Each structure stands twice: as C-alpha cells, then as structure tokens.
Amino acid sequence: MSTLIKNGIVITENEVKTADVLIEGEKISTVGKSITAPNAKEIDASGLYVFPGGIDVHTHLDLDVGSTVSSDDFYTGQAAAAFGGTTTHIDFPTPRKGETLRAAFEEWLSKAAGKAVIDYGFHMSVVEVNNKILREIEELPDWGITSIKVYMAYKNILQLTDEEIYRVMQTAARKNITVMVHAENGDVIDFNVRNLIAEGKTEPKYHAISRPPLLEAEAVNRAIYIANAAGANVYIVHVTAEMSLNQITESRKRGLKVFAETCPQYLFLDDSYLELQNFEGAKYICSPPLRKPEDNEALWNGLKKGDLQIVSTDHCPFNFKGQKELGKEAFNKIPNGLPGIEDRVPLLYSEGIVKGRLTLNQFVRITSTNPAKLFGLYPQKGTLKTGSNADLFILDPNAERTITSQNHHMNVDYNPYEGFKIKGKIKKVFRRGELIVDGEEFLAEKGSGRYLHRKHLKWED
C-alpha cells in the first residue's frame, strides 16, 4: 500500500520545505517536489504541516503503585497518544522487590500484548541492587533495552542508596546503557513528610512544601557527579526547577556529561494549582511537584538553549474520583502523577511555536528527533527521511480548539489543561505507513503496535 501526501510543509529536525511525501509500505520512500505515484492514495496537505510522529520517552501505563493502578492501559493510553500525534513511547517495567528484571520485562510485554496500537519500547527500573540484578542489567541490551532508571526518592519503596546507584552505573557504563535518574533527596523528603503529617499539615499543597527545589537540585548535582565518576551516560528525568536546571547547565560547562528532560506540567502549570479548593489540588500532585512561574520560564530557556533536550510527559494518570481521593486524609496517600500523553505535542506546538518560544525545527527535535537519538531509535524514527518509518502527523496550523476532559481520549476523569485554548489541530496520524487517526476516527487495530528493540544512545550535537 502506498500513500502520497501532496504539497505539505514538511518539517524535520533541520529542514522546513514544501514537498510531497511518498509512503510505501511501512516506510518513507521519497520526500521531494512533484512526486507522481499513480497507484498511491493521494492526500492533499496544502497549507498543512507534516511532522515526524511524536516520541514520548517517559510514560507509566497500567502501573500498579500499590494502592491503585494508573488508569490508562496500553490500549487507552496509546490510542490517546496517537490522537495527540505521538506514535512511539517508552514505558518503565518496574519489578517488585525480589522479582527478576526478566519477570518485569515479560509482565510489561504481556500488558501490551493484544492492546498496543503505537510502537513502544521499555526502560528498566532498578529498585534493588544485588549481584543477580547487576548480572541481569548486563543482559538488557539483548532484550532491546538500552536504558535503565534509578530513583533517589521514594524511600523504602523505590529509592536506592548512593553506593547502589554507583554500582548500577558502573555496570551500565560497561554495557553502554543510559541511566535515567529520578533526582530528589528521598531521605530528607521522607523526614519532612513525617513531620508535616504529625503537625496536621495534610492538604495537597504540603506535598510541594515537603519536597522543595533545593532537594531536587542537590540530587541532580549528586546524580551527575556519581554518573560521571562511574563513566555512565546519565539522563535526568522530569527537571522542574530553575535551580536544578542551573546545576545541569553548570555541569555541562565544566565538561561533565548529562542529558535531561522536562515535562508539560512543569512548563504550563505552577504550584498555585495545589491550592484549589475541595481537594481539587490533588489532581495536580506529582513528584517532583509543580513549581513557580519563574521556573516555567527558566525551563523554556533550557529547551531553547539545548541544556534540556526532550519534553516527555511522565504520563501516569489517576482518576480524581476513587483514585486521587485515596489521599483525602493526607497528601502522602495521594497517588502521584498527571495525565499528558495526548496533550504533549499539541500543547508544545501551540505554546512553543505559535507563541514564538521555539522554532519549527526545535519543536521537532524536542518532541521526536532527540528522543529517538538518545534512546536508540534514530533514524528508524524521529525524522522524515527515505527509509525511516512512516510515522507522521498532519496538522492544520489555523484551526483552534479547547482542551477538555469532555472529549479527550485518555481514560481519566479530568484534564490538568482543562480550558487551555490552543492553536493547531491534528488531522491525520500515520504509524508505519498506516493511517491510524483520521479526524475523530481511530483506525488502528488492537495489537498492531510493535515492541521496539532499541539500539544504544547515539548523540552528536
């Protein structure tokens, strides 16, 4: 089957040009002027943008957090992603203590089996360290997993000690595995949480007070230095604060190696949302927490300058009713996480390009090319070149809409960006050459998304 997209404005990481895109089978065959293909189905894209499909490298679908399970599974979450122009994501198999990495990997494959509608890969979470786990880390590349995640927070649950992190990083370095770090000082935060609760300070806003930017910046710095001492590639997930970004920028200036991401909630929302009445602040609880408007601005600058390379979502949705409500008595019982997998690309387009904060090329790099390069998927994904997977979306730059949970596709009863008016509307989405979103219609067959065997980080600036 072939498709010819005519006269669109085709945008990649380094080009903007009016061109035709010929898709043959699952791949891009040619991008150029006046292509003819008599047997291809033709789509007129005059006046419309053609972008590489989004890649969201930080999601938590169908994740059991102990008290409850994130509300999107691999079907609902991936379908919502597709409506938002995202055609690839990377999720986190998270073993229980005592479980092998292999068991977690297989559990996640089975969560996706028969449900997947976009392509997906995995990063492995490492939540305890012993010789057996270290040996298993060395096997991960054979399973297509070239990145792992460690937590410096969530004491007694996911948190590792500095020694454990160093040992994991040394092992990862030997196999050229990238180490992603959740950087917050879990020991101090745990102490703060216990004290606040004991003082009767239980409302959602105290969640943010228990984990201030200083405790993030400290951990970011520690993560960078330990990783560089171990010789590992390090990637700081969900950077939220100017102070943390400064640690990254300074480290890079000193010649230390570090990559980092932020997320839409840290660009578009701030901690005033935590003070919403009637417990609605709980809708905005995530870790690290929402910060100040000055932090939002600093993060935009980091993206512009390239000190932050990626915007991912940390999509981890919980319904307000019945799930966020688990923390009515105390903020530390509120499941942590926000939805965003559907809104990342449209929000960044509207707030980034339309408002002049990002160029078209920067937008593509942040949402697609950099994720593909850092996580071993380039040039199979993350661009529109001959031979790349035909993952793309067509956007009408003149259409406008309002984000609302009334018509979003994520399986969650609220949207943190409710009422945001945005410019640009995604009209069609292709995944490996197949039209999977056509306006409001969803066309992908359950199980048609594919597991991606990823290669290693390959980055040249």
Ligand SMILES: [Zn+2]
């Ligand atoms: Zn996460």
